[in-house]
Structures are given as structure tokens and as C-alpha cells.
Amino acid sequence: MVRVFTGGPVFVGDGSILENVQVHVEEGRISKIVDAGHSKPRNAEVVPLDGCFLLPGLIDCHVHLCMDAGPDPLGTLSSEAAALTAIKAAKFAEKTLMSGVTAVRDMGGRGGVDLVVRDAIRSGRIPGPRIMASAQLICMTGGHGWQVGRQADGPAEVMRAVREQILAGADLVKLMATGGVMTPGVEPGSEQFSQEELRAGILEAHKAGKKTATHAQGTQGIKNALLAGIDSIEHGIYLDDECLELMLKRSVPLIPTMSALFHIERKGLEAGIPEFAVDKTLRVKPFFLESMRMAREAGVSVAMGTDAGTPFNSHGRNLEELLFMVESGFSEEEALLSATGVAAGVLGLQEDMGTIAPGRQADLLLVEGNPLQDIGLLLNQENIRMIIQKGRVVKG
Numbered sequence: 001m002v003r004v005f006t007g008g009p010v011f012v013g014d015g016s017i018l019e020n021v022q023v024h025v026e027e028g029r030i031s032k033i034v035d036a037g038h039s040k041p042r043n044a045e046v047v048p049l050d051g052c053f054l055l056p057g058l059i060d061c062h063v064h065l066c067m068d069a070g071p072d073p074l075g076t077l078s079s080e081a082a083a084l085t086a087i088k089a090a091k092f093a094e095k096t097l098m099s100g101v102t103a104v105r106d107m108g109g110r111g112g113v114d115l116v117v118r119d120a121i122r123s124g125r126i127p128g129p130r131i132m133a134s135a136q137l138i139c140m141t142g143g144h145g146w147q148v149g150r151q152a153d154g155p156a157e158v159m160r161a162v163r164e165q166i167l168a169g170a171d172l173v174k175l176m177a178t179g180g181v182m183t184p185g186v187e188p189g190s191e192q193f194s195q196e197e198l199r200a201g202i203l204e205a206h207k208a209g210k211k212t213a214t215h216a217q218g219t220q221g222i223k224n225a226l227l228a229g230i231d232s233i234e235h236g237i238y239l240d241d242e243c244l245e246l247m248l249k250r251s252v253p254l255i256p257t258m259s260a261l262f263h264i265e266r267k268g269l270e271a272g273i274p275e276f277a278v279d280k281t282l283r284v285k286p287f288f289l290e291s292m293r294m295a296r297e298a299g300v301s302v303a304m305g306t307d308a309g310t311p312f313n314s315h316g317r318n319l320e321e322l323l324f325m326v327e328s329g330f331s332e333e334e335a336l337l338s339a340t341g342v343a344a345g346v347l348g349l350q351e352d353m354g355t356i357a358p359g360r361q362a363d364l365l366l367v368e369g370n371p372l373q374d375i376g377l378l379l380n381q382e383n384i385r386m387i388i389q390k391g392r393v394v395k396g
């Protein structure tokens with residue numbers, strides 16, 4: 001059966017907008033795009049856009065499906081039964097999909113839950129976005145995220161830790177280059193893995209054809225990761241000109257995850273968020289906003305990531321990040337590109353998703369109103385009239 005979408009603008013996801021076209025979907029993929037006046041196949045089911053925008057399914061490059069967005073998600077995760085984590089993660093995955101996010105990168109699981117949920121979605125057992133999962137994050141002993149991470153010290157052990165994640169089925173490898181906000185007793189600005197340790201881990205991942213990502217907040221840690229050959233910088237709180245130059249030269253994208261900081265700041269101590277996390281958030285925020293401005297002006301590629309699962313940063317509210325981006329100076333178009341074509345590149349799936357083009361998997365959203373004028377309308381799920389995943393209608 002051919003499904004034909006026509007009668008509204010198409011946000012392609014590569015910077016262009018198509019008007020007056022038909023988008024044909026067949027066997028889960030976009031089969032062709034032709035002029036609106038073209039005759040339709042006889043057996044086609046026509047989906048009139050009625051002026052709605054057709055968008056690629058959106059992509060969140062940084063989530064934690066194992067974390068529940070409570071006041072202290074790392075504390076909860078490190079103490080609850082893995083079976084409970086799995087039940088919760090499956091629910092979070094469904095909520096994420098129903099918000100219009102059809103693919104995510106999970107950036108640190110526990111007990112293999114992220115991998116099991118990924119596979120259950122892939123085989124059609126449960127609804128959810130396509131997941132690229134890192135399995136356990138890898139950190140130094142006592143480093144950021146140690147509560148759920150694989151602690152490793154020295155290049156040889158980091159190499160072994162990477163091999164373990166790949167053996168378990170990881171799609172990518174996450175290495176911790178600096179301290180962070182959500183772990184007590186570590187500093188966001190401080191280096192953690194050395195450049196040598198990072199290089200050993202990155203080489204090992206690349207050997208297996210896997211991309212690498214790093215939690216990197218402090219300036220020197222960001223540089224260590226870049227010089228060691230990392231594929232993406234997560235957070236990037238203390239960027240300087242040298243970091244930006246390296247990112248541009250090596251085409252390394254930034255995934256800011258503004259939602260993480262903004263929700264901690266807004267809810268604060270009253271909501272039960274640990275004091276160390278609130279303190280550090282308030283301390284780093286001005287530097288973070290300045291770094292975002294510098295990255296935007298330098299033309300560094302920015303991809304949408306939320307850090308969903310951190311305090312009050314709920315799964316299913318992922319698209320708030322787009323609003324935070326626009327409020328921080330990005331255009332609506334830049335924000336949407338960060339969650340489509342650019343994000344697909346971060347996942348290494350640009351041939352498969354992120355744009356509306358022949359051959360791509362048919363992950364599509366039908367959006368009422370013009371998100372290029374008002375990005376906020378994506379936050380009201382009523383405006384997302386239809387969600388299509390691999391050509392199948394999951395909403396609408």
C-alpha cells in the first residue's frame with residue numbers, strides 16, 4: 001500500500017522547505033517525492049495535510065530512559081531493583097514517542113535495561129522511539145556518574161571497559177571527560193579521564209565502528225576529548241575559542257542539554273533536589289549561556305539533546321529543549337534542524353532518518369500551525385496531529 005501525504009509544506013530537515021508536493025510512503029520508507037499535480041497510484045491512501053506541516057520525526061540525542069526525572073534520579077537508580085527500572089524505562093520510551101520523538105540516543109543505562117528496552121522496541125514488543133544505546137557510561141573511579149558507571153583507570157582498563165560495553169551490545173560509547181552537576185563531590189570544571197585514557201577508549205570504539213560521546217563541562221576536559229578524537233561534546237559548559245576552533249575543524253557537534261540545568265534551577269531545593277546539584281547549577285549557568293552564545297556565533301553544529309530523566313526533566317516533555325534553544329537566541333529553524341538533519345548525523349543515521357527524502361525511514365509528524373514561527377506549539381501534543389514511525393501510524 002502506498003500512502004501519499006499532500007496539501008501542506010514539508011520541512012525537509014536539511015534547511016529546505018518543499019511546497020506543493022506529494023510525499024509517497026511505501027513499506028515503511030519514503031519511496032518518492034513528486035509534484036502535487038502528479039497523478040497518484042490507484043491504490044494510494046491519500047493523507048491530506050490540510051495546511052499542516054509535515055516534519056521528519058524528531059530526534060533527541062541525549063536521554064536517560066533509566067532515570068525517572070524525580071528530585072534525585074541517580075540516587076533512585078542506584079538503589080532500585082533493575083526490574084523496576086525496566087518497567088519504568090518502557091513507559092518513558094512510550095511517552096517519548098508519543099511526544100513526537102521517534103529516535104533517541106540513550107546516554108547511560110544500568111543493568112542492561114537500556115539495551116533490553118531498545119531491542120523490545122526494535123522487535124515490536126513495546127512502543128517507543130528507535131534507541132541508540134551506550135550501555136553503561138565509563139568514568140574514572142569516583143568520577144561523574146560512578147554510581148551507575150563502569151569505573152576504569154588507566155588506558156588499558158578504559159579499553160577493556162569499552163570492549164565490555166560493545167560485547168553487551170552498545171551502539172555507542174560514552175566517556176566522562178569532566179565532573180558534573182548530579183554527582184556529589186565532583187566539580188563540573190575539573191578534568192577526569194586524561195587525554196590518554198580518552199584516546200584509548202575512543203580508538204577502541206572506533207575500531208568496532210562505534211561513535212563516541214563525552215560528558216564534558218570544563219574547558220580542559222573538553223579539549224582533552226577533542227584532541228583524543230571524540231565524536232560529540234555533551235553539555236560544553238565552559239567553552240573557549242580554542243574549543244570552538246577544534247570543534248569546527250573536526251566537525252564535532254555540541255549537544256547542550258539546556259533542559260537539565262533549567263529544570264533544576266526552576267524547581268530548586270523546595271522540590272527536593274539535592275543541595276549540591278542546585279548549588280552547582282546556579283554556579284555554572286551564566287558560563288553555560290555564554291558558551292551557547294559563542295557556539296552559535298562561531299557556527300558550531302548544535303544537536304538537540306535534553307538529558308531527559310534528570311530532575312523534573314520529564315520523558316515526553318523533550319521538545320521543551322527546542323523552546324529553551326529559541327529563548328537562548330537560536331532561530332526556530334536552527335532549533336528544528338538540531339532535532340532533525342543535524343541530530344541524525346550525531347546518531348550516524350543520516351542515511352536513514354532526520355530528513356524527508358526518498359529512501360529514508362518514514363518517521364513523520366503532521367503538525368498543525370507553523371513551528372517555524374512558534375516553536376512552542378510543538379509542546380502542546382494536540383498540535384501534533386499524526387505521528388508515523390516506519391510508515392506505521394502510532395498517533396492520529
Ligand SMILES: [Zn+2]
Pocket residue numbers: 062063064107307
Ligand atoms: Zn546525561
